[in-house]
Each structure stands twice: as C-alpha cells, then as structure tokens.
Amino acid sequence: MEIGTLLIGIIIGLIIGVVLGLVAFRxxxxxxxxxxxxxxxxxxxxxxxxxxxxxxxxxxxxxxxQNRTAELASHFNExxxxxxxxxxxxxxxxxxxxGEHASVFLRNTxxxxxxxxxxxxxxxxxxxxxxxxxxVFVGVEAKAAKKNKSQDQ
Numbered sequence: 001m002e003i004g005t006l007l008i009g010i011i012i013g014l015i016i017g018v019v020l021g022l023v024a025f026r027x028x029x030x031x032x033x034x035x036x037x038x039x040x041x042x043x044x045x046x047x048x049x050x051x052x053x054x055x056x057x058x059x060x061x062x063x064x065x066q067n068r069t070a071e072l073a074s075h076f077n078e079x080x081x082x083x084x085x086x087x088x089x090x091x092x093x094x095x096x097x098x099g100e101h102a103s104v105f106l107r108n109t110x111x112x113x114x115x116x117x118x119x120x121x122x123x124x125x126x127x128x129x130x131x132x133x134x135x136v137f138v139g140v141e142a143k144a145a146k147k148n149k150s151q152d153q
Contacts, residue, residue, distance in 0.1 A: 082108050 086104050 078108075 082104060085107070086100070
C-alpha cells in the first residue's frame with residue numbers, strides 16, 4: 001500500500017503541476033502577445049514621426065536648392081551681360097588704362113559691390129573713447145574745442 005499511495009501522490013502531483021504549468025504558459029503567452037502588439041503600435045507611431053521630420057527636412061533642402069539655383073542663374077545672366085559689354089567695347093578698339101582683362105574685372109566688382117559700398121559708409125562718424133564723434137576720419141573738426149590744462153594757466 002505504501003508504494004500505491006506513493007504512486008498516486010506522484011501522479012496527482014504531476015497532474016496538478018501540468019495544469020498549473022499550462023495556466024501559467026497561457027497567461028504569459030497572452031501578455032507577451034499584448035506587448036508585441038503594443039510595441040508594434042509604438043514602432044508605427046515612431047516611424048510616422050520620423051517620416052514627417054524627414055519630409056520637412058527634405059522640403060527645406062529643396063527650397064535651399066531652388067534659392068541657390070536662382071542665385072546661380074542671376075550670376076550667370078550677369079556674366080553673360082558683362083561678356084556682351086566686353087565684346088561691344090572690344091569692337092570699338094578703345095585703349096584702356098588697365099587693359100582689357102582688368103577693366104572687365106573692375107567693372108564687374110564695382111557693379112556687384114555698389115550696394116555694399118552704400119551700406120559701408122555710415123551717416124555718422126564712429127565713436128571714440130569719449131563716446132562722441134571726433135571728426136578725425138572725415139577731416140571735420142570736433143564740434144567742441146577742448147582746452148588743454150596748460151592753456152588754462
């Protein structure tokens with residue numbers, strides 16, 4: 001009888017262990033399936049965000065390229081105009097002081113920097129250490145003549 005009760009106890013223990021194992025496996029499997037679905041949704045959302053960011057950056061790059069292309073086209077047109085001016089002036093056979101190549105270069109740089117020259121010349125004189133215009137740079141005398149200490153005595 002002792003062996004029979006031992007075998008019955010082992011069999012009942014195995015049945016209970018198998019049942020508990022199956023229940024635990026099902027709950028863990030359903031949790032892992034929910035986690036997989038949850039992570040898949042997160043991946044889709046992350047992919048959508050990254051796609052929007054990529055499209056915005058691509059749009060900015062495209063606008064940059066278009067702006068640079070327009071700038072290049074304007075430079076190209078200016079160059080063509082300078083070539084036509086150079087060929088018409090070469091047809092006149094006029095002697096220039098700087099020579100033909102230097103004259104074209106000077107003409108192009110002066111035309112390109114007219115706006116820069118206008119901005120570079122301020123209406124007021126720069127401030128010196130006393131925080132007032134001294135007139136040194138333009139050749140204009142200072143507004144208020146200051147006396148030396150030696151002249152006061």
